[in-house]
Amino acid sequence: xKLANYITVIVxxxxxxxxMGTPTPITNTLASLTNSLLLFLLFVAGYxxxxxxxxxxxxxxxxxxxxxxxxxxxGGGLAGLLGSLVTSLPLRESLAVSIASGWYSFAxxxxxxxxxxxxxxxxxxxxxxxxxxxxxxxxxxRKDPLLGVTLGGATTMDTSLGIIAxxxxxxxxxxxxxxxxxxxxxISLLIPIIYP
Amino acid sequence: xATEIIAALGLGVITGVLVRFFLRSEKLEEYSSVLLEAxxxxxxxxxxxxxxxxxxxxxxxxxxxxxxxxxxxLSSMAVLLLVRRVSK
Numbered sequence: 001x002k003l004a005n006y007i008t009v010i011v012x013x014x015x016x017x018x019x020m021g022t023p024t025p026i027t028n029t030l031a032s033l034t035n036s037l038l039l040f041l042l043f044v045a046g047y048x049x050x051x052x053x054x055x056x057x058x059x060x061x062x063x064x065x066x067x068x069x070x071x072x073x074x075g076g077g078l079a080g081l082l083g084s085l086v087t088s089l090p091l092r093e094s095l096a097v098s099i100a101s102g103w104y105s106f107a108x109x110x111x112x113x114x115x116x117x118x119x120x121x122x123x124x125x126x127x128x129x130x131x132x133x134x135x136x137x138x139x140x141x142r143k144d145p146l147l148g149v150t151l152g153g154a155t156t157m158d159t160s161l162g163i164i165a166x167x168x169x170x171x172x173x174x175x176x177x178x179x180x181x182x183x184x185x186x187i188s189l190l191i192p193i194i195y196p
Numbered sequence: 197x198a199t200e201i202i203a204a205l206g207l208g209v210i211t212g213v214l215v216r217f218f219l220r221s222e223k224l225e226e227y228s229s230v231l232l233e234a235x236x237x238x239x240x241x242x243x244x245x246x247x248x249x250x251x252x253x254x255x256x257x258x259x260x261x262x263x264x265x266x267x268x269x270l271s272s273m274a275v276l277l278l279v280r281r282v283s284k
Binding site for chain 1: 200207208215225232233240241243247249251253260265267275277
């Protein structure tokens with residue numbers, strides 16, 4: 001086992017421990033910086049992909065995008081159905097939280113406007129999904145790079161795009177970007193329909 | 197936000213293409229890869245800190261939190277594997 005292969009997992013857990021002992025005002029300042037950091041990451045990812053534009057373009061047009069989008073949404077839907085039986089959330093809310101596919105800012109704010117506890121579950125649950133993708137994608141991509149794309153859900157067009165491009169290459173990054181974009185558009189329509 | 201995402205990515209691609217066109221150095225690709233890795237690690241650290249802080253200050257049921265953190269993602273991966281197996 002090479003330690004370097006698990007550096008993302010180690011950094012993630014170091015952050016988690018630091019966060020547990022960090023006062024809230026500092027965390028809020030960090031959270032406000034995340035947006036700028038994310039845009040810088042996308043700039044660097046774009047710069048990196050410029051060296052492999054042809055492969056990225058083929059990835060965007062890959063027919064597997066439809067399969068990945070369907071898997072992400074159907075998987076989220078099934079987990080939502082089962083969740084209404086085993087957790088405290090009612091069916092519609094459970095479906096909305098599950099189908100959010102890692103888009104914690106939207107799901108947390110939308111559901112939180114009606115049910116604060118449900119909003120918190122949506123926020124933290126989807127934040128864990130995003131963090132989990134960032135932490136384990138390098139390991140997962142060695143087995144199957146597309147599996148990690150479904151795990152990333154909506155985040156594959158922004159937060160996790162950089163790590164996908166770095167570890168799976170520009171073609172899979174193209175697939176991931178198209179997948180994330182379609183998922184983001186669909187869930188922004190589906191969540192208000194499921195949980196009006 | 198979607199506009200900002202596409203603008204940042206597009207600006208990066210344009211910068212990369214211009215740098216490639218004018219400077220033509222193989223080292224530049226290597227540097228971009230190292231920079232990308234560094235920014236990713238900072239982002240993971242910040243995501244971990246934010247999550248740790250939320251977990252320490254919120255009082256959500258452990259079962260609910262555990263379920264919605266892992267099951268939707270795992271279920272999506274399972275559906276993908278199942279569809280692949282069936283279509284073979």
